[in-house]
Structure formats: structure tokens, C-alpha cells
Amino acid sequence: MRLKGPWPVRLRLILAFLLVGVPPMLGAAYLASALISSSFEKNVGQWLTETTRFVIVEITEREDDAAQIAAALTSTVVQAGNESVDALKAALKPYQHVLAADGFDVLIIYDGTGTIRYNSLNFTPAKTLPASVTRAIFAGTLDGNPVLVAGATVKLSESAGTLYLFLGDALDTSSFSSLKAVPSLQLDFFAIRGEEAIKLYETSNLSTTPPKAILQRLATADDPILLDDPPGDLFLAAVSGLKDQDGALSGFVVCGVGGEEGLDGPEQQLRLLWVVFLFGALVFVLAGALVSARFVKPLRALSQGVRSVASGDFSQRVPETGDKETVELAARFNAMAAELEEARAREAELARKERLSTLGEAAMVIAHEVRNPLGIIKTSSDLVRSRAKLGPKEEELLDYVTEEVHRIDNLLTEVLDFAHPKEPRRSVFLLRDLVDRIQGFVAPEMTRKGLSLTIEDKAAGASVSADRDQLYEAILNLVINAMDALKSGGRVTVRLAASASGVSIEVADNGPGVKPELRRRIFNPFFTTRAKGTGLGLAKVATVVEAHQGRVECLEEPGGGARFRVTLPRAVSDAASAFAGQGQGVS
Incomplete structure (x- = not known):
């Protein structure tokens, strides 16, 4: 099958490894097969020689065993005073079963002329048995079949003519x-x-x-x-x-x-040659695969990053690893992706502000249109109350009407304030004073609900230039939201931190938290997760913070819960003194 288009870099690198490595690998495989074959043959030859020597030693040991056992039998028979052949046969018979169990099944009594006087088996020696004490291999036939017997001869008796005893082991499969x-x-x-x-x-x-x-x-x-x-x-x-x-x-x-x-012969050597060659080729392929993987991995990561950016994911970054050129390319890609991400964020922010502006204008028109009939309803209800004599039930209904008119009027006021926020009236004040004021305001309600509020101040003496009332309402809104999310025993934590250029206020709780998919939408106007909420509270917080050139974020609290962080610029005079203090080593 022919590959369409250019071949992958990794495949080309592996093929290059093979082309470079095949010729020397063939020569090396041939030499290796020859050396292995020669070494194998040498080792096998040595093993066979030692095995053959072991077999000869085993046979010699059987001869020695036969000599020792025959000598022991002779000593036993002579001490018994046996002299005739029949007496010797009778004396030796009890030992034959034991001897046969040990392999010594050939037992012969013969005289000095080699004449056999007793033969336990039908063994016929090829040569006359010697009239001497000896041990050796004795050839002959057993039941007409050729046989070799490892045995020994000993002198048995001399009183009635010299007799000899032959004891042997017929060599067989056992x-x-x-x-x-x-x-x-x-x-x-x-x-x-x-x-x-x-x-x-x-x-x-x-x-x-x-x-x-x-x-x-x-x-x-x-x-x-x-x-x-x-x-x-x-x-x-x-x-x-x-x-x-x-x-x-x-x-x-x-x-x-x-x-x-064996490994000898053309077929075996060719087989060994192929084994060595294929093993070497496999090593080259693996080496090529590893090297190419190391080389191609940064390129693949870069390719994946390009695809992600092309699909709209500008947060994608690639590892800056590999050789110098690849690292430089990855760094440039990451810089480009960061610029695109910032540009998209700016565009999204502009679009959001434009939507808010349009929404504010529409809300203002709607509010004015609703307020006119709302005023008529309020005036009419007051007129009915003052001129007519009403019963308790009618008074209660008019109270409902008045309350709903006030509620709708407050909602319209809130919408108008959001649609046309007031310009901040800035003043420089300590951030801790603002938080202490909020703590004092919510303390009775927190006590009633069984909640606690803790302030962690790591921005001692930090001040901001802001509208005190607007910032107070924004932070108070975050604290009240945290209180509403908690049950008895819950905890709200306000953290203050500062750097040379800015300050941050975090409001965290140990409640259920905010789902990740809701965090980006939570500051949109009219977005709420509560049954009775208007969805303008956090939107107003975002509007106030942005009016002060700040940023508000919804984060996850470690250990569970929600965390809102407001970041604001530090007051100019305070930031300058803080920067000077850092330069002088003051903490």
C-alpha cells in the first residue's frame, strides 16, 4: 500500500536508522553467527568429552565395587570353611538376590584352567577367565546376545584345587x-x-x-x-x-x-544469521523509534497547540523542550497564543460592556415606563384609603398593594442605579477601617444565625483611593451573599493582602461553593441561582470594582466553599511609600 502525501518524520527517521545500520549489521550478524557457532561447538565438544569420561569413570567404579564385594564374599565363604563347589554355591546363594538388586547379577565360580564350575546366568565369556585377581571389562554373550560386563575376579579357595570367583554387572539400560x-x-x-x-x-x-x-x-x-x-x-x-x-x-x-x-551446517548458520540480523534490526528500529519520539514529541505538541488555537482555544501552551530551534519556536508560539488570549479577553470585555450599556438603556426606558403607572397605583391606593371607610379585610389588601408598589419601586431604583452608576467620589482611606465597619454592621445578624466572621489582615496600613460608600456596599454584598449560603456553625473569612501596586480583599466561606460552569456567568446582570434574587447584586459589585480600575473573580476555596477576590490599585501615596519601604528592607 502506497502512502498518500509526505511520509511522517518519525517513519523517515526510523527508515534512515535502518538504512544506515543494515550493511554493518549484516557483517556483524555474519561474524556473530560464526563466533556463536564456533563457541557453541567448542562448548558442546568439551561437554561431550567430559560426559564420555564420566561414563568411563562410572564403569570403572562398577569394576571397583565388584572387586570389593567379591573380596568380602570370599572372606565370608572361606571363614565358613566351605571347600567344595556345591558348598560354595550354597554359601553364596543367600547373597545373590542382594547382589542382583545392586546390579551384580553375573556370579561365576571357575577353576585355574578357566573351567566354569558354577554360573548364575547363562553368561559365556568371549575369552577364558583369568587365573588371577583382576578387574576389567569382560566381553561375552548372555543368552546368546553380545554383552559387556564390568566385573572383577578374586581367588576363592585353594584347599580342593584353586577356585576363583567372578562377579560382574552386565551393562544395560539400567x-x-x-x-x-x-x-x-x-x-x-x-x-x-x-x-x-x-x-x-x-x-x-x-x-x-x-x-x-x-x-x-x-x-x-x-x-x-x-x-x-x-x-x-x-x-x-x-x-x-x-x-x-x-x-x-x-x-x-x-x-x-x-x-x-547443533548450529553447524549451512541451514543452521543461515538460521542463526537471520536471528542475529533480525535482533539487530529490531534494536535499530527501537533506537530509531526512541530517538524519533524524542525529536518529534515537541513538534507534535506544537502541532496540537496550533490545532487548539485554530479551534479557538487560546489558553493552549506547549512545553518549551527539545533542541534550541524547537524551544525558540515553542516560545514564539506561546507568546503568540498569550497575545491572542489577551486580545480575545479585551474583545470579550468590550462586548460585555457594550451589552451592559444596551441593557442599561433598555432597563432605564422600561423603568420610566413602569414608574408612571406605578405612581398612579400608589396615589390611587392612598386616595381610596383616605376617602373611603374600609373594613379590616380591605385595609389588609391595600397594605399588600402598598408593599408591592414599594418593592417594585425599590427594584426599579436598583435597576436604574445599575444602568447609570454614579461616578466614584474618591477619597483615601485605610482598607482595614472599611472591613471593620462591615464586621460591625453584620455582627448582630451573624450572632442570630450562629455564624462567625474572621479577618486575616496581611495588608496592615494599606489604603486605597476609592468611593468609600460604593466600595462598602460592594464588599458588604459579598459578605451577605456568603452569610446567605451558610447554615448555623458556618464561617466567613475576610482576607486582606497588599503588594507594591495593589491590594486585594477576599471574602471566603465554607459553604457549598459555586459550580465551575457558573463562575464565568455569575457576574452577568440578572443571573441568579436564588428563587427571590434579582441577579443584580454581583453585577453591581463588578460594575463598582471596574469603575475603580479593579478586578473581581470567583474562585474555589481550598477545602470547599466559595471565594470572591477583589483586586484594587493601591493609593498613589501609599503605594509610593510601600515601594520605598521595600527598597529599604522594611516589611
């Missing part, structure tokens, strides 16, 4: 059962009959007969011989000879591994 735990090992035993090698025991059906040249070397060699080019299906093999009582080669042992276990 003699080396421990080697079956290695499934990859091919173990074979051969007996020599003239120039023919007869297989006695095998662990598989692999062809393992060594060539005659190796048999000639075994006749004179004491150590195992490693076959570099083994016959049949073997990959590698080691051969060791077995000598009889005369030192002649009576058999041999072959330890090898099959061709499927």
Missing part, C-alpha cells in the same frame, strides 16, 4: 539411567567382535557407528576422542574405548548430540 535426564544426549554402547562393531545399547535410533579409523585410534588411546565429523545423524560426538582383561579393545562408548541440536 546401568546409566541418570543420563536419561538429558534428552539431547545420544549415548550408545558397542561391543567389538573381530572387525565388527555391534550396538548393545542406545538412547535413540540415530546412526552412530564410528568409522574403522577411529576404532584403530581407540585401541591405543587412553582419553576420549572428539569426532569433528561424526558419522550418521550426529552433530558432534566423543568416543572412548573399553579395554578387557588383556588390554585389548572390547567395546566403546559414543556420546553425541543430534544434528537438530
